[in-house]
Amino acid sequence: MKIRLILNGSKRDRQDVQEAITWIRQHHFFALDVRYSESPEDFPLLVTDAVENGVERLIAGGGDGTLNLTVNALMAIPKEKRPELGIFPIGTANDFATAAFIPENPRQALITAIDCCSVPIDIGQVNERHFLNVASGGFGAVITAETPPELKQMLGGAAYLLTGVLKLFEFTPIQGKMCVGDQCFEGSAYAIAVCNARQAGGGMVLAPNAYVDDGQFDVVLYTLDSPPIPEDLAPPSSVLGWILPFKKIFRVQEVTFIPEEGVRQINLDGEPYEADRFEFRIHPQALNVVLPPNTPLLQEA
Structure with missing residues (x-):
């Protein structure tokens, strides 16, 4: 499976985040592809690029806001072409991840996002936003x-x-x-x-x-x-x-x-x-x- 991590650019220098990425690359024996977002406008482009390059699982690294931007970009893609969404919760609140029992520890969270199975879930919409x-x-x-x-x-x-x-x-x-x-x-x-x-x-x-x-x-x-x-x-x-x-x-x-x-x-x-x-x-x-x-x-x- 081709996996890519979209990481909130403000988390780029966090030591525990980089240590988790390094651990995955060393112990899962594949070079985890990481792209960084610098503004909300980046997400449609990053998600479209992932789809065009055959990414099957896209991991959103950040807080609930990063998840929201990623979900909106994914919902603009035809359903049959949407990659799976993994969650790497490294934001301030991480409300969805906490309620879902996704681990708080960055390494364990990243392992979960890579190794666990995906399930189809509902997505809400208000007016034009998801x-x-x-x-x-x-x-x-x-x-x-x-x-x-x-x-x-x-x-x-x-x-x-x-x-x-x-x-x-x-x-x-x-x-x-x-x-x-x-x-x-x-x-x-x-x-x-x-x-x-x-x-x-x-x-x-x-x-x-x-x-x-x-x-x-x-x-x-x-x-x-x-x-x-x-x-x-x-x-x-x-x-x-x-x-x-x-x-x-x-x-x-x-x-x-x-x-x-x-x-x-x-x-x-x-x-x-x-x-x-x-x-x-x-x-x-x-x-x-x-x-x-x-x-x-x-x-x-």
């Missing part, structure tokens, strides 16, 4: 965006809790309309998350029972309203859950959200995205992704 993990808006997105990197380095997950407490009393709930099929309702929400996988924001578990191969989103609302849709009232399971314990979840294939105040920003796998209307749909089993055999994200792991 996402692998979670699309989030409202209070959770504010916490993710406004927690200083220096604070995260000092406090880890507790940094999000501190930022959440500081921002809670100045945050205005989102007003808007949500439509699921022919059912629409209007109301307010402190946070909204459309989840393919389970967690975001550096370890905040939003949808603890989500699977990436069930052909559905777990849509999470932190709201005091009562949507006219069957729902599960989930207990607090993360920093955000303790701050906003009124979490409701329902499972759908498509959902539309129209904010009352016009253009809003959401996070797609941690990457900012703006629109005045958000139309979500799921692409079942759209991409073959390498996951460890003990991952909890599959219905039949």
